[in-house]
Amino acid sequence: MLDNFEINEYKCFKDFKIDNLSQINIVSGKNNVGKTAFLELVSIIENSQDLRLFKSNITSIFEARDLDIDDINRYFENINLMIKTFDNRVFIEHKIIDDLTDKEFLKIERYKNIIIDFLVMYKNNKLIEIIPLTREGSVIPRRIYRERIETTFINSSKPNNSELTHLYSKVQDLGLESKEKFLEYLKLIDNNIIHIEPQIRENRKSFLRISLDNQEQSLISSELGEGTNRFIEILCILLTNVNGTVLIDEIENGIHYTKLYDIWKAIIEIVQKENIQLFITTHDRESIEALNRASEDMNFDKISAITLERDDNNRIYPIVRKYNSFNITVDSGMDIR
Amino acid sequence: MKILLVEGITDVNLVRYIYTTMSDENCFDDFEAKRKGKIITFGNSRHENLQIINLKGQNNLEVALNTMLKPMERKIKTIGILTDTDNDFEKSKEDVQTAIKNSQIDKDRFKYFLTPNDKDLGNLETLLLSTLDKENIPQLQCFDSYKKCLVKDINNIEQRAIDKHEVEAYIKFSEKPRQRNQAQFSFIDNGVDTGLWDLSKKEFKPIISFVKSIFTS
Numbered sequence: 001m002l003d004n005f006e007i008n009e010y011k012c013f014k015d016f017k018i019d020n021l022s023q024i025n026i027v028s029g030k031n032n033v034g035k036t037a038f039l040e041l042v043s044i045i046e047n048s049q050d051l052r053l054f055k056s057n058i059t060s061i062f063e064a065r066d067l068d069i070d071d072i073n074r075y076f077e078n079i080n081l082m083i084k085t086f087d088n089r090v091f092i093e094h095k096i097i098d099d100l101t102d103k104e105f106l107k108i109e110r111y112k113n114i115i116i117d118f119l120v121m122y123k124n125n126k127l128i129e130i131i132p133l134t135r136e137g138s139v140i141p142r143r144i145y146r147e148r149i150e151t152t153f154i155n156s157s158k159p160n161n162s163e164l165t166h167l168y169s170k171v172q173d174l175g176l177e178s179k180e181k182f183l184e185y186l187k188l189i190d191n192n193i194i195h196i197e198p199q200i201r202e203n204r205k206s207f208l209r210i211s212l213d214n215q216e217q218s219l220i221s222s223e224l225g226e227g228t229n230r231f232i233e234i235l236c237i238l239l240t241n242v243n244g245t246v247l248i249d250e251i252e253n254g255i256h257y258t259k260l261y262d263i264w265k266a267i268i269e270i271v272q273k274e275n276i277q278l279f280i281t282t283h284d285r286e287s288i289e290a291l292n293r294a295s296e297d298m299n300f301d302k303i304s305a306i307t308l309e310r311d312d313n314n315r316i317y318p319i320v321r322k323y324n325s326f327n328i329t330v331d332s333g334m335d336i337r
Numbered sequence: 338m339k340i341l342l343v344e345g346i347t348d349v350n351l352v353r354y355i356y357t358t359m360s361d362e363n364c365f366d367d368f369e370a371k372r373k374g375k376i377i378t379f380g381n382s383r384h385e386n387l388q389i390i391n392l393k394g395q396n397n398l399e400v401a402l403n404t405m406l407k408p409m410e411r412k413i414k415t416i417g418i419l420t421d422t423d424n425d426f427e428k429s430k431e432d433v434q435t436a437i438k439n440s441q442i443d444k445d446r447f448k449y450f451l452t453p454n455d456k457d458l459g460n461l462e463t464l465l466l467s468t469l470d471k472e473n474i475p476q477l478q479c480f481d482s483y484k485k486c487l488v489k490d491i492n493n494i495e496q497r498a499i500d501k502h503e504v505e506a507y508i509k510f511s512e513k514p515r516q517r518n519q520a521q522f523s524f525i526d527n528g529v530d531t532g533l534w535d536l537s538k539k540e541f542k543p544i545i546s547f548v549k550s551i552f553t554s
Contacts, residue, residue, distance in 0.1 A: 307409075309411070309412060311411065317411060319408050319409045319412065320408060321408045324404055325405065328375075328376060328404045329405045330374075331373055331374030331376075332374040332377050332378045332390065332405065333368065333377055333378045333379075334405065335380075335382065335385065
């Protein structure tokens with residue numbers, strides 16, 4: 001699990017350092033302080049083992065932010081990234097062919113008359129990898145790499161029917177016990193849900209059909225509230241990411257405050273069982289207080305509360321509270337958002 | 338952010354009273370009933386840079402400094418500590434200084450004040466009683482006789498307990514009948530100034546000056 005990291009620059013983060021991370025990390029701070037960008041940072045760090053994975057992950061992040069190919073290309077052209085975790089220092093930069101060292105050039109010789117731009121990665125001062133930086137419309141046919149991105153990012157918006165169906169199918173693949181457990185957790189948000197089943201319409205659009213105890217007809221997942229849809233998404237991802245890292249933006253969206261305590265208890269149970277490291281952003285005091293109560297009741301102390309702040313020079317820095325500090329501070333009523 | 342750490346709820350309410358009188362603003366909310374911590378914070382979202390922390394006893398000073406304030410050290414401009422001298426001024430001062438040193442927070446951010454007046458023995462009730470014109474307050478004349486009687490016949494009565502009792506007698510039998518005679522409710526009760534304490538008295542000057550130095554620094 002990630003315990004600490006340092007990065008020289010990414011978006012609003014300059015020379016940013018953080019330690020004392022835990023299994024559940026709850027990130028708060030004012031609007032536009034960089035909470036979502038912090039999740040992206042974690043994703044970048046977890047996916048920096050090789051350059052293709054790194055590049056693919058950055059592309060996904062930019063696409064999720066509705067940025068286009070020019071923005072992505074511009075980022076890579078200007079990249080000069082240093083990441084430090086535990087004892088590893090990774091350095092990724094853009095170089096044009098004329099600036100490559102002899103050792104670097106040897107690795108890309110076959111591209112010498114075709115490609116000008118490259119991404120170069122060093123780890124602990126040792127050259128690890130160089131890949132060509134191709135652009136849209138380049139004459140080199142693009143190979144498609146099926147990299148498995150190491151983090152799963154749940155953004156703040158409501159998932160659509162086909163996204164949920166795709167996610168739920170992975171739970172189904174785990175077997176009957178997982179499906180039954182899934183339903184048990186789902187009932188925390190609505191006790192009336194008795195059955196859930198993926199289906200496909202004639203137009204080949206997929207959806208989840210949800211049967212409720214108090215209704216004569218069943219409902220399609222998009223007909224349910226935002227909170228229920230989000231919780232289905234969160235459950236699916238947690239249950240299918242054993243030993244992984246999950247990032248959730250604005251966990252409280254659509255969820256009624258009275259359900260937060262039970263949902264946190266479910267999340268704590270799942271992350272412990274599946275060995276997941278979780279990073280979550282929130283604006284919501286009730287969510288933080290519910291996590292505090294749930295963790296106390298379950299004797300779970302692997303929590304770090306991270307508040308992002310800006311100093312007088314507008315640089316972001318973290319205030320990190322490990323469990324004991326988090327517990328006493330929240331119990332006192334002090335607002336840690 | 339400016340934070341004042343105090344020993345108990347009476348200190349909280351005196352500080353609130355002083356600040357409200359100084360600034361005509363009520364910056365510290367009343368939601369203690371909702372909170373379950375051994376340490377309680379008073380503040381509100383409109384004035385998030387001012388907070389009072391009720392330690393509920395001197396023993397929680399180190400816990401508050403190390404677990405609550407140390408992580409957010411960068412954000413804090415001033416930390417005030419208001420605590421009682423009790424029976425030994427030098428010991429009480431040393432205890433505060435030790436807690437500050439152990440917190441590893443930059444000591445230049447700290448200011449502290451030992452009630453009643455940062456030099457004599459006693460506590461907050463000692464300060465409150467020193468501002469009263471006892472000769473012209475009938476219930477305190479009676480209390481004097483009661484106090485002499487208690488001390489004569491009962492061993493080991495703590496001065497602090499007698500002072501608290503005396504303050505309550507003053508409040509209980511003041512001109513306006515009061516439902517709640519504890520000192521903590523004697524400053525502002527249900528949003529109204531009780532008029533029981535005169536902040537213009539010279540005995541209040543040192544503590545007012547201290548509170549001002551924290552919240553207007």
